[in-house]
Amino acid sequence: MAQLELNHISKSFSGTIAVHDFNLAVETGEFISFLGPSGCGKTTTLRMLAGFEIPTSGTIRLDNRDLTLLPANKRNMGMVFQSYALFPNMTAAQNVGYGLKVAGKPKAEIEGRVNEMLDLIQMRDFARRYPNQLSGGQQQRLALARALAIRPQVLLLDEPLSALDAKIRLELRQEIRRIQQHLGITTIYVTHDQEEALSLSDRIVVMRRGVIQQVGTPQQIYNNPAGDFVAEFVGHINLLPVEVDQPRQGIVRLGSQLIRAGQFEHLNGRPVRLAVRPEELKSGFVEGANNLTGKIESVTYLGAIVRIRVDVDGHLVSLDMFNERALNIPAVGQPYAIHFPVGACWLTNGEKE
Amino acid sequence: MKNKQLNRKSGKDPSRWKSLIGLLPFFFFIAFFLVMPSITLFSGAFQDMDGQFTLANFSFLQNTFALKSYLTSIWVSLITSVIGGAFGFFVAYATTSGRAPRWMSTILTTFSGLAANFGGVPLAFAFIATLGRTGFITALLKGICLNGPDGAAICPFNPYDHGFNLYSVVGLILAYTYFQFPLMVLTITPALEGLKKEWVEASTNLGSSSAQYWRYVALPVLLPSLLGATILLFGNAFGAYATAQALTGGSIYLVTIMIGQQIRGDVLGNPNEGYALAFGMVIIMSITIFLYVMLQRKTARWIKS
């Protein structure tokens, strides 16, 4: 029995559909990310969970109890906002204790819980500071502690890191995961950052225009994307327009060069694209693999990886290689041979839009 | 000696002085219309008609009549700032809470800008024309019949037969409220707009009721602005003169009206006593502002540093 269930949830705002037929079952302690481009309905779904929006149709169940219409202040779900939303007139400790205070808990209990929470985020020394005396990262940690202090059944986070700079974002990302696993709390995390979703989640829900595209573990999403949208949105991918050459043998043609790919039945004559991740491509010629030759179009040095774009008969193919100190970076315009295993690529019939 | 050296040093930096040139008109304005009148007022309060030092001007302190005028002024100012303030606050809240259409808040802001500056003779006249003995609302009311306590119809209903009098303190309070309330709308709207939507949501999410949100979050956050706005309203009413003079013809003794009578220049007036009365007003405003600063410190600890 799943802890949290969303059944056929839809939401429209005066005609425009923000979320359409959303179905999801979340297990206790699971970390779920909603991932998708801006405006795809992530926040709207999260706000329906928190009780700030009422679904146009569908039901939300928590621990087998229907809470679709339950007021937001009765739901016991802790929410963390992108803008922190700390109360400016309260100290760090008062912010953390707020939920217990309005619940009428005794002073001693509040104090104990506040200290426990401040220890959890390692901010005991900042208890008496006001929010405007804290850095953005500290404020967001505090907001997390405040949401957790009420012992919520579900933790909801709406792009909690997007207002922070890159380094803090990485640090805090790990801290969120550490705390989540330490407490074993069911968590819904909204983000449009695929790296965040991949690194944090047990499962990812990829959304587009209010519709779920795929639900799966980070590995499933990355390695077996359900459709070109997911493939392109999560990570980088080469989607190359190829022509079917020998359907029986599973052979397609990129320009004049032949490539052996997977299954063919589902293609029936429509335009076909070959999908392969840049990190699957290697330089040089290897017997038995798919081999292509072209010319170096550009080289982008990204630190840990070097992204090379190769012009193969007029089509640009990206290839990622790990940086090494002894790496010989090829020059632009130089002829270049690349190869990739047959099993690394697949064909799609291109829902290109 | 040391000061001179410092002065010369800063004088060497021409850019610093250049940047102040733009402010010259402002300094002139302050000098001629604030500093010099204040000096005249302060020194005049301690001089007799011949320019000799005296404390005689403050003999009004033994005069219950003058003391009463202070009380009336303070009382009228307090009442109108509280009524106008509360009313203005609710109107401003209604338009900023996002439930009212945009055009309505535009209209309200424009109206408030006008009405807050609508005072003196025109305001008094407007009230006389509507609620005066022969004003049109009075006339309308006279045409309405009401049921009396014994069941018999009282016809016509003349508010002036039922204790209402525009030319009294009640009328004065009504007229003052008319410019107090829009002033409150103007001063408190920015503070209300500063209340973030996420605060209500965060508070609700943590289990609070709407009342708890107002008690623990919204009001404490607004309190410094509310205090500041109320002081502004108080000073606004405390210093008002023309509206009261035009509406009641000087029959209600506010301090400002007393001062007006002293400095008008007729034989009965003694301008120096007027200065002394004004000096008293300055003291009262200073005390008020001092109290405000103290309260501000307490309520706005979280704003600074």
Ligand SMILES: Nc1ncnc2c1ncn2[C@@H]1O[C@H](COP(=O)(O)OP(=O)(O)OP(=O)(O)O)[C@@H](O)[C@H]1O
């Ligand atoms: N209160 C509202 N009134 C009208 N339309 C709304 C409202 N809230 C959201 N929408 C619309 O619903 C759609 C989904 O919005 P939502 O905020 O859920 O997107 P999102 O995935 O969170 O995007 P982002 O990454 O930009 O935050 C958008 O088209 C948005 O314009």
Ligand SMILES: [Mg+2]
């Ligand atoms: Mg959003």
